Amino acid sequence: MVERTPILNFFTHLILFAGFVFCVAPFVIVAIAASHNLKDVNDVPMSLLPGSDFWVNIKTAWTTADLGPKLLNSFIMAFGVAAGKVIVSALTAFSIVYFRYPGRTLIFWLIFITLMLPLEVRIVPTYAVVANVLEPYQTIMDLTGLSWLIEKISGVQVQLSLGLLNSYSGLILPLVATATGTFLYRQFFLTVPDELTEAARMDGAGALRFFVDILLPLSRNNMAALGTIMFLWAWNQYLWPLLITTDQSHAMAVTELKQLIPNVGGAPEWHIAMAGTLIVMLPPLIVVVLMQRWFVRGLIATEK
Amino acid sequence: MEKRVTFGRWTIGILFAVPQLLLIFTFFYWPAGQAIYWSLTLQQPWGGGNIWVGLDNFRSILANADYWNSITASMVFAGISTGLAMVIALVLAALTDRQLAGSWLYRVVLIWPYGIAAPALALAFRFILAPEAGFMAVVNQVWPGFWDPGLDGADAMASIIIAFSWKYVGYNFIFFLAAFQAIPRSLIEAAAMDGSGVIRRFWDIQFPLITPTIFFLLVINITESFQDSFGIVDIMTAGGPANATNLMVYKIYSDGFKGLDYSGAAAQSIILMLLIVALTIVQFRFIERRVHYR
Numbered sequence: 001m002v003e004r005t006p007i008l009n010f011f012t013h014l015i016l017f018a019g020f021v022f023c024v025a026p027f028v029i030v031a032i033a034a035s036h037n038l039k040d041v042n043d044v045p046m047s048l049l050p051g052s053d054f055w056v057n058i059k060t061a062w063t064t065a066d067l068g069p070k071l072l073n074s075f076i077m078a079f080g081v082a083a084g085k086v087i088v089s090a091l092t093a094f095s096i097v098y099f100r101y102p103g104r105t106l107i108f109w110l111i112f113i114t115l116m117l118p119l120e121v122r123i124v125p126t127y128a129v130v131a132n133v134l135e136p137y138q139t140i141m142d143l144t145g146l147s148w149l150i151e152k153i154s155g156v157q158v159q160l161s162l163g164l165l166n167s168y169s170g171l172i173l174p175l176v177a178t179a180t181g182t183f184l185y186r187q188f189f190l191t192v193p194d195e196l197t198e199a200a201r202m203d204g205a206g207a208l209r210f211f212v213d214i215l216l217p218l219s220r221n222n223m224a225a226l227g228t229i230m231f232l233w234a235w236n237q238y239l240w241p242l243l244i245t246t247d248q249s250h251a252m253a254v255t256e257l258k259q260l261i262p263n264v265g266g267a268p269e270w271h272i273a274m275a276g277t278l279i280v281m282l283p284p285l286i287v288v289v290l291m292q293r294w295f296v297r298g299l300i301a302t303e304k
Numbered sequence: 305m306e307k308r309v310t311f312g313r314w315t316i317g318i319l320f321a322v323p324q325l326l327l328i329f330t331f332f333y334w335p336a337g338q339a340i341y342w343s344l345t346l347q348q349p350w351g352g353g354n355i356w357v358g359l360d361n362f363r364s365i366l367a368n369a370d371y372w373n374s375i376t377a378s379m380v381f382a383g384i385s386t387g388l389a390m391v392i393a394l395v396l397a398a399l400t401d402r403q404l405a406g407s408w409l410y411r412v413v414l415i416w417p418y419g420i421a422a423p424a425l426a427l428a429f430r431f432i433l434a435p436e437a438g439f440m441a442v443v444n445q446v447w448p449g450f451w452d453p454g455l456d457g458a459d460a461m462a463s464i465i466i467a468f469s470w471k472y473v474g475y476n477f478i479f480f481l482a483a484f485q486a487i488p489r490s491l492i493e494a495a496a497m498d499g500s501g502v503i504r505r506f507w508d509i510q511f512p513l514i515t516p517t518i519f520f521l522l523v524i525n526i527t528e529s530f531q532d533s534f535g536i537v538d539i540m541t542a543g544g545p546a547n548a549t550n551l552m553v554y555k556i557y558s559d560g561f562k563g564l565d566y567s568g569a570a571a572q573s574i575i576l577m578l579l580i581v582a583l584t585i586v587q588f589r590f591i592e593r594r595v596h597y598r
Contacts, residue, residue, distance in 0.1 A: 008502055012399045016410050019396040019473075023414050026470065029439075030428045044441040092324040099317025100310050107321055114332045116581045120531045120553045121573045124560040125335035125342065136334040177327035190307070197309040207311040211320075236421035238535035239553075243561065254421045258539065261427065270431050270438070280424045288419035292412065295419070299475070300482055 030281070033274040034058065041271040053271065061276035065256040066248070071283070074235055074253040080172040081234035082227045089181030089226070090219065094211050096182075097189040098197070115179045119240060126174055127243055130164045133173075166247040175234060181226050184301055188222050189215065225298030228291045232284050253280045336577070342570035361571040371572070373547055374555045381465060381533065381551055386525040388469040390518070393476030398506060400477075401484035411481065418474035422467075422535035429467040430540050453541065457548025460541045464549055467536050468529065476521050483517040484510060523587040527580055552576050 033041050035054035040047060062068065096108055119126065129135060141147040164170030192215065200210045216223075241252040260276040262268045288295055311317065343361050345354035365371050400410045417425070431438050435452045444451055453460040487510060495505050534553045537543060543550035543558065550558075552572065560569030 003496055005502060009402075009404055012402055012404055013406075016396065016399050016407070019392070020410060020413055022392075022470075023417055023474065026425065026428050026432060027416070029432055033431060033438075042437045044437065044445060046438060088323050088327065091320045095317050095320035097307055098310050099314050099320075101314030101317050103318075107325065110328060110333075111324065114328050116584045117332050117336050117577065118527075118531050118580065120534060121556070121577045121580065122332070122335040122339055123557065124566055124569050124573065125338035126331055127561075128338065129330060129335050133330060136330055173327065174331040177324060177331060182324065194307065194309045197307075201309070201311075207313070207316055210311075232419055236535075238421065238423050238538070239557065242538075254423050254535075257423050257427050261430070261539065268437055270434070273427060274431060277424050277427045281420050281428075284419040284421065285416060288416055292415065296415065296478055296482075299478055 027281070027285075030274045030278050033270055034278050036271050038269060038271060041274075042268055054275075057271050057275035058279065061260060061272045061279060064272060065259050065276055067253060067256065067276065067279055069249070070251055070253040070256045071279075073250060074283075076168060077171050077237075077241070077252060078231050078234040080168065081175045082231040084172060084176035085178045085181050085230045086223050086227050088176055089178050090185050090216065090223075092182045093185030093189055094215065097186055098207065098210075111179050111182055114177060119174070123239060123243065130170045130174060130244060132162060133164055134162045164244075166245055166250050168250070170244050171241060171250065175237065175240065178230070181230070184222060184226055185219065187301075188219055192218060221294075221297075222301075224291075224294045225301060227298075228287065228294040229298035232287060232295070235284050235287075256280075339570045339573045339577075342566050343574045346567050357567075361567045362575075365568060365571050365575075370547060370550075371555070374550050374552055377461070377548065377550060378530065378552045380461065381468070381549075382526045382529040385465045385468045385472070385529055386522065388465065389472035389525060390476050390521060392469070393473045394480055394518075396473070397477050397480030397484055398510065400481060401510075402502075414477045415474045417471050418478070420471065422471065422532055423539045425471055426464075426467050426536040426539035429463060429470070433463050433466065453545075455545055457545055460545055460549050464533065464536050464540055467540065468533060471532075472525060472528065476525070479517055479521055480514065483514040487513050520587065523583050527583050530576065530580065 032048055032050050033046065034057050036046070036051035036057075037053045040051050092107075092111065096104060132138075138147070141150075164173070196214060197210065200214055205213070236254065237252075238254050242255050245251045245255070257276060257280055260269075260273040262270060262273060342354070344356065344358060346357045346361070347354050396410065396414060400407045400414075433440050433451075433453060435441060435444055435454065440451045451459055453463045491509055492505060495509055500508065530551075530553060533551050534557065537549055537551055537554045541549040543554050553576070556569050556572045556576070559565045559572065563569075
């Protein structure tokens, strides 16, 4: 603060407090609505004093939407995607930064361009690919005459087929590739002093040893930031799980929310819907609160 | 920037990149190519492969009033929600940066909404903005029929805009605050010594210095409003009433998976892809400038 400005300070506090209320109110309203019974939650205006049915509603929402296994699915998927992204992008960045080979720039640009192909614009064909992940390779072999050749030589007809619908791999793999993560590591690797590499090589360390024993421990901060961001991102995915999981046993917590929307004809069970919303909101909120430092750092670093 | 010291065996080097390359080929390039192929062909009703139709799919989409309606809805949505989310975040960040007592609280709390899944906050707002329960019902009691997102297209659009802006205020806030804090305090103090007030300093020093961040966030917010809106639309309005909130991604999804019109959906995907490519190019050109700027 540079000077005394009592009036301005008053308005600063006022506006900031309004912003605070604007951000927190929805959470509070959801929590309060989740504690009412059917009659109270539909009162106009709804009472802002918490009711007494909180745990009953939570339990009802939990069983109606079968949230136990769904939350577990969400965890498996979010964790798988985050871990996959952290590992795969580290490997790629290592390859791009620490090796000289023809086509290196091409690989860099191939990864870069994926930034412009978000999942939402290629959902229909990606769905077709996941229905049979080997289809691209089958087509290529057919077109190049390779399958014909194999059939002639061995008499085996090449019929590659591997469906990933309704499986964890189908949920996770298409989301693992990441350009932002790769660039984050690349930026960091470029700042690692060359002397370290020289020293490691002088001591006889190969590429893999250097990567595992020196580079990875150094990039722990990077990993935490990237992991946090990607965990939240994956947890919040909606469109992809909605398409891929037609089978209930692989459904996610976030997609299950749809089942809790009160029907037009039925009783307006908003208290149950809000209890379910609260359960689904809580894990990412906890991650944001506990990992705030990494979350903010990851956000700012990945978008650069 | 290049590394001076590298590892010699480049065959090993390529191996490290293989997992990523396989993933992007299988799940990015192949589907994108497929989308282009589908958009230029038409599946025959009795099987027998696709027939080449050139740009017919694009022509029929661009001649379709529903599609233009969807584009208009997306633009209205992108424009208003981006504007709201950015202005509110800018004001809050500028005020938080004054670092009065208690500003740590805002720095912590204002980020929370961004962590929440779009469908979850959509359900919360569907209740908060419901016409018969919750809070807009109070307004409806005073003026009956004032608010009904289920029947009135403008109300439905307003609902999804509110839900989306709420989430992205937190996001923009993080970046604005980081930008404000990157401005050297000495600049502000020097200006204050010269006798300029808080508002004057904001417009003459802070605002020009954060314009790169503003442009950057503008692009990100618009692209996200195309992508992240799907969950909000699906939970709150399902594209209705009367297609008033049938945004582009939602239309691709409903045409492709409910209408099973792969060619039409693919052509729409290509158009959306071009839009995003254009926005990304704008963003990166601008980022180049930002690097020189600092």
